[in-house]
Amino acid sequence: MSTTMTLASEPAKLTRNALTAERPTWCPGCGDYSVLASFYKILEKRQLPQENIVTLAGIGCSSRFPYFVNTHGAHYIHGRAVPLATGVSLARPDLHVYVFGGDGDGFSIGGNHLEHGARKNINLTYVIMDNSVYGMTKKQTSPTSPVGFKTKTDPTGAMDRPVNPVKKLLSAGATFIARTHASQVSHMMQMMERAMDHEGFAVVHVLSDCAEFFPDAFDSANPRKGGEFKVIEEKKWDKTPEDALRHDITDEAAAYRLADHPFPGLFGVFFQVNRSTKNDLEDMLIDSVRGKMGNLSDLEILQQTFHRMK
């Protein structure tokens, strides 16, 4: 599908200014600000045609993202951003589809869609801002809240084992899985860029503190707060002895082991493989079916079908 447009003048350079829409409604100190700033910077760097960028989201604080980016977008219902984005991605290969959301959207109400988007390997980038709390509704337990975390729905402390997002994504079949921290901007940008470059279902799990309801959640991974940001060392394939110890990002079993590191866990790319996307498979199906049809028009194809029903 061609969307080439002849405009009166060359499109203006995509600047942060052009990309800025409404003022974010997030609380001061929210980790999501730095995710947004990183996204602006990446888009500025990449200079994609502005009209071909789509930002989609479900419900939650982080899911307000599309309002803050001046591109086509939609603020959808809770948990269903992935199937919405799947429709956009499958029908419109000319678009760059970015999904933003939180831990509730991704791992709880929309958990099944995350699995099936991953399994189908839909070509899109999904940034999940995990604050381990339901902040928008003022502190209820989230699927990643640690055991013992006191919330309004678990006043004596959360008792259910939290979801391990990386393991969930690995088992579902996501083809790019990375983890980062909203306070580590350059690492976060690297992860987001590598996700965007990946052909297939690419997820970046971002630990992004809720300043209001769980402010110290990820301090243990923040060097400025006395924590340690442990980055996965990826294999360089340089045949050095050190390389043997580094992580092969195509090794699923190794990725599981890394995902089992105790909280706050490791950061970086856990897994990346190339597997046919549903986008490609559907295109191949169309090509093979149409190849058999010859050069018939849509009208002629349907007329032929009706002829067989006479």
Add this chain to the structure above:
Amino acid sequence: MTYMTIPATISGGASIFQVRIGSGEVLSAGDEADFLVAFYQHSYDSHIGSLKEGGVLLYDSDHVQPNLDDKRFIYVGIAITSLTIEALGGTAKTKGKNIFVLGLLAAIFNFDAEKLKTLIRERFGKKNAALADTALIAFQAGYAYPVEDLLANRYHFEPAAHDPNKPAQITMDGNQAIAYGLIAAGVRYGAAYPITPWTSVMEILRAELPKYGGMFVQTEDELAAVSMAIGFSYSGNLAVTGSSGPGISLKTEAIGWASMAEIPLIIVNVQRGGPSTGLPTNIEQSDLCQAIFGGHGDSPRVVLAAATVEDCFYITLEAARIAKKYSTPVFILSDSSLSTRIEAFDEPDLKNLMQNLKPDLTPRPAGFKPYPLDKITQHAPPGTPMLDGKYPVLTGLEHDETGHPTGSAGLHANMTVKRRKKLQQLAAELPLPEVYGDAEGDTLLVGWGSTYGPIREAVNRVRQSGEKLSSIHLRNLHPLPNGLDTIFAHFRRVVVAELNDAGLYGFGQLATILRSRYCDPKIQSLTKTNGLSFLVKEIINGISK
């Protein structure tokens, strides 16, 4: 016309297949049968009551013991089971009996045996050639069986004369008509989850849409299905999702978003008996209120209902036109009787009907508003350059004209009116339904959906007996066309016949809506919920009370 009634059991059970043959308009399955084939005692026991006096009972004498003392019928007992086993060499157990009987019926009714053999080869030959050969042996054995003189010349059919100036007739079931109607309407994308009796629509679209460069996705659940279809539509490609009652319930939150964000979308509900798992393979029209009102908040949407198999085709074209023009979700209501029944109708004039829908990505001028208060929303799909550099975000939050979320109470009132008004504009454009029968009289029957046939047949039968009766059939159920009261004014009473419960206050679902619309006590209700369609005599008896 054929009707199929199958049980909702995994391994099968008592299944009924009805065929009605006529040279004119065949409107319903008919109240009584001329010819009954009973394979088992239970089929005899359950259905001998629907055989016409003087009708023929053909039964498998290996399994059925009819009451031969009942002299109202003609009995023909044939050892169907043993003759089939004999023909197939004693290996086939009870399989092949249906094909044996098909051969027998072909001989009795003088069907074109060669054409049937071709169909048998097509049907079974794909799996393996030996199976087709076995089926043909069974057919031949039945065809060659010396039927008694009584039956040999009892029925005679001639092919209907074909007027070369008239379009050819094509034959399909209601779900096929919906699927091909969607294709003719230009719909190239869709997503759904399987559920009886909707499933065959998605099976057809999954196989057919790639031929047209499109795709149909089987999703993980109903919520993903409607969301993906909304994603397709949002991307500028009018899309379809569909289901049956329980699945539609699951889709309702997303349909609320489509109503709020004003997304064109087609939602097909092939209704079955409800609530819950209900009667998955039976006929009911009990999802009308769900289609119109299902969901939270005031969420306007359009509801259409197909009257016949042929109408299943045309109504999808209408649904697509309305969805695009009014940027709204549109329901198409069908039901399990339309979904499986096969009808012949004039081949549609595809040259004039076929639509070609492509996303409109022409750059939008400065000042573009996705939600103008004074106009019907027409979205700029992603990929559209916005010349003033302001890009739209579609939202389920209440919003201003630019899509900016706002909690302003006044704006919510205005936007609610905006979303409602477009349906009022549609209502004003809708034609009034034609009155069938007398233009005025005592009783006007009002129907919707698959009861079209029996209602018309009831009107015909009553008028043949010299009395007056009229009917209208509604395709547009929400909004209703304006001016129905001008039709009602010519009748002493209006009886709404529909296949749902009379409810707490004595009125079926459409009757309730019409009473609320017109506040007219002469609007009455005739309902039925036994999982089967109306018999003509039930309608006639129902209005003579």
